[in-house]
Amino acid sequence: MSNEFRPGSRTTGDGAATDGEVTDGEVTAVRALEELAGSIETGAVPYDRLVAGGRRRLRRRRLLTAAVAAVLVAGVAGGTAVLGESARSAVTTVASASASASVVTAPASATASAATGAPAARDPFNPTRVKVAEGTANGHTWQAWAALWPVSSGKDDAAGQARLIRAERAAANPDVKQVVPKDVERNWDARIDWVNYYFTVDGKRQVDDSLHAVSAPGVSPGAVGGASLGVHHDAGVPAVVIEGVQAEITKVVVAWKSGGTTEAATVTVGDSPFRYYALLAKEGTDAASVTYYRADGSVERTTDSWLRTS
Amino acid sequence: MGAHKTARDEEFRTFVGSAWSRLLRTAYLLAGDRYGAEDLVQQALERAYAAWSRVRASDDPYAYVRRIVINEHARRFRRRLVEHPVTAFPDRPAPDGADPDDRAVLLAALAALPPRQRQAVVLRYWEDLSETQTAAAMGCSVGTVKSQAARGLAKLRGASSLIGLTSIGGAR
Numbered sequence: 054m055s056n057e058f059r060p061g062s063r064t065t066g067d068g069a070a071t072d073g074e075v076t077d078g079e080v081t082a083v084r085a086l087e088e089l090a091g092s093i094e095t096g097a098v099p100y101d102r103l104v105a106g107g108r109r110r111l112r113r114r115r116l117l118t119a120a121v122a123a124v125l126v127a128g129v130a131g132g133t134a135v136l137g138e139s140a141r142s143a144v145t146t147v148a149s150a151s152a153s154a155s156v157v158t159a160p161a162s163a164t165a166s167a168a169t170g171a172p173a174a175r176d177p178f179n180p181t182r183v184k185v186a187e188g189t190a191n192g193h194t195w196q197a198w199a200a201l202w203p204v205s206s207g208k209d210d211a212a213g214q215a216r217l218i219r220a221e222r223a224a225a226n227p228d229v230k231q232v233v234p235k236d237v238e239r240n241w242d243a244r245i246d247w248v249n250y251y252f253t254v255d256g257k258r259q260v261d262d263s264l265h266a267v268s269a270p271g272v273s274p275g276a277v278g279g280a281s282l283g284v285h286h287d288a289g290v291p292a293v294v295i296e297g298v299q300a301e302i303t304k305v306v307v308a309w310k311s312g313g314t315t316e317a318a319t320v321t322v323g324d325s326p327f328r329y330y331a332l333l334a335k336e337g338t339d340a341a342s343v344t345y346y347r348a349d350g351s352v353e354r355t356t357d358s359w360l361r362t363s
Numbered sequence: 364m365g366a367h368k369t370a371r372d373e374e375f376r377t378f379v380g381s382a383w384s385r386l387l388r389t390a391y392l393l394a395g396d397r398y399g400a401e402d403l404v405q406q407a408l409e410r411a412y413a414a415w416s417r418v419r420a421s422d423d424p425y426a427y428v429r430r431i432v433i434n435e436h437a438r439r440f441r442r443r444l445v446e447h448p449v450t451a452f453p454d455r456p457a458p459d460g461a462d463p464d465d466r467a468v469l470l471a472a473l474a475a476l477p478p479r480q481r482q483a484v485v486l487r488y489w490e491d492l493s494e495t496q497t498a499a500a501m502g503c504s505v506g507t508v509k510s511q512a513a514r515g516l517a518k519l520r521g522a523s524s525l526i527g528l529t530s531i532g533g534a535r
Contacts, residue, residue: 082488082516089466089473090388090489093397098383100376103405107375107412114413 115242116266177205177214180249181323186331190290193254197282197293197331201323202247204269211241218249218264225251225258244272246325250280250295254288261286267297270324277327281334281362292334292362297327302353304346305330311338334362374419375412382425386432392485393436395474403439407431429490430500437478472519479503480515487512 180200187196202218205211215232223229246269251262263280279296298305298319307315313335319328334340339362344355386407390400411418411428421427473481479501486497487508497508 079488079516082484082519083491085469085519086392086473086485086489089469090392092466093388093391093400095384095387098379099405100379103379103408104372104375104412106405106409107415110409110413 116245118242175203175324177203177210178217183320183322183329185295185320185322185329186317186333188333190333193289194256195288195290195293195333196253197295198251198253199295199297199322199329199331200249200251201267201325202249203323204243204246205241206243208238208241212237214247218247222249222251222262222264225262226260242266244269248277248297248322248325248329250282252282252288252293252295252331254290259283259286259288261288263295265297268326270326284362290333291336293331294334294362295329295331297322297325297329298345299353300326300328301347302328302330302345303348305332306344306346307332307334308341308344309335309338310341311335338362371415375415378411378418378424379408382428385425386428389429389485389490390432390436392473392489393432393481395470403432403435406435426496426500430502433482433486433500434502436482469519472521476515476518479507480511480518483508483511484515484519488516 180202182198182200185197185199187194189195200221202214205214212232212234215237219229219232245266248265248267249262250265252259259282261282261284263282265278265280267277277297277299279294281292281294283290284292294307296305302319305317305319307317309315315332315335317330317332319330322329340357342355342357345353347353383404386404387400390403390407391397394400394403407428410431411424418424418427473484476484482501483497486492486500487494490497490500492500494505494508494512497512498505501508503511
């Protein structure tokens with residue numbers, strides 16, 4: 054036992070003692086607490102659970118760091134956040150402070166390298182750009198896009214990549230802040246890709262977008278997330294929901310609080326270890342639940358915790 | 364990377380193996396029930412794993428993790444998450460004929476102490492820390508430790524189970 058009473062200690066017979074003196078009351082307390090503590094079986098050490106929990110914390114911390122980098126690198130002054138944040142993700146979603154502007158879709162230097170989910174060579178300066186979903190609403194055509202920016206090989210390239218991402222976003226939203234070298238220096242992570250969710254209406258990229266830290270291929274796929282875009286700025290269509298999900302998910306069904314459901318199929322984006330879906334929210338309501346289905350039709354999970362669309 | 368992780372895990376495993384029982388018992392006295400104690404220790408050890416480089420570099424890794432337990436206990440108390448009434452009896456038969464009911468009453472008396480008093484009593488009289496060490500673990504002054512421990516002890520002294528247990532143990 055670790056705290057056996059030391060026989061050489063001197064007792065004083067009352068409750069007050071100085072260091073080196075032990076009272077009867079303290080002797081009593083030592084023995085009583087020892088009895089009490091010794092009364093429980095400590096059992097086997099749940100080592101695997103502890104390590105798994107520790108690793109989860111590590112991942113979460115790294116992803117939060119990466120998400121902070123997203124805010125710092127591409128933060129928007131006065132922006133209002135609509136966070137599509139599932140429990141497993143670190144997400145940064147920004148919406149422009151200037152409410153009305155929408156800009157023609159014009160990727161500054163990054164060309165649309167892919168309109169399908171086919172994996173391409175990983176080039177940190179050329180994102181894999183995939184149209185995740187499209188449709189028509191209120192007489193407007195909308196398209197939801199995911200641009201996957203592979204992690205760069207070092208901090209110098211990360212700075213260049215951040216400037217490209219910033220330029221592309223700033224073309225639609227002038228409030229996106231300039232890249233600060235210190236942010237990249239501090240926050241680059243070799244295991245983190247970036248995915249930029251955005252949407253267009255009648256061919257124009259809208260001001261609201263969302264930049265997410267996502268796990269790169271080959272590492273434990275723990276980080277991904279989603280967003281509701283266009284909630285705060287009227288784009289002429291309801292909010293567009295885009296989310297990354299685990300690779301086993303092939304279908305997502307959103308049930309709306311006012312009734313009805315919307316279904317979306319997931320697609321791949323480059324070599325991202327996740328799949329992605331997008332759908333148009335039902336006007337004037339929020340999701341009551343989001344259900345994720347595997348290819349065999351089984352439900353992977355249902356959540357009511359993250360999706361806000363009004 | 365893989366070798367680094369393996370070495371880290373091995374070190375952590377060794378540490379946990381040696382510290383688990385003592386941490387769990389300390390947490391049990393703080394939390395007042397086994398499940399709360401396990402949760403407390405698990406959280407502390409997960410944090411320790413995530414910050415293992417700092418933990419192993421410290422002078423006393425056990426003291427480092429114990430400090431996490433203390434802080435987590437204080438945080439939970441502030442949020443009122445773990446202040447369950449104590450109804451469970453100890454998990455194994457009492458040795459030496461001690462009455463489990465007495466222990467349950469003592470546990471309840473301990474759980475009824477304000478958290479700082481409870482921490483001071485547990486660290487001083489179970490963890491066997493000096494007043495200075497207790498002050499360091501609690502992040503307070505030695506004077507505060509003295510007063511908190513004395514008050515806590517005075518309240519526990521009123522618990523009949525304490526008297527009963529120590530009579531059985533032969534302290535009187």
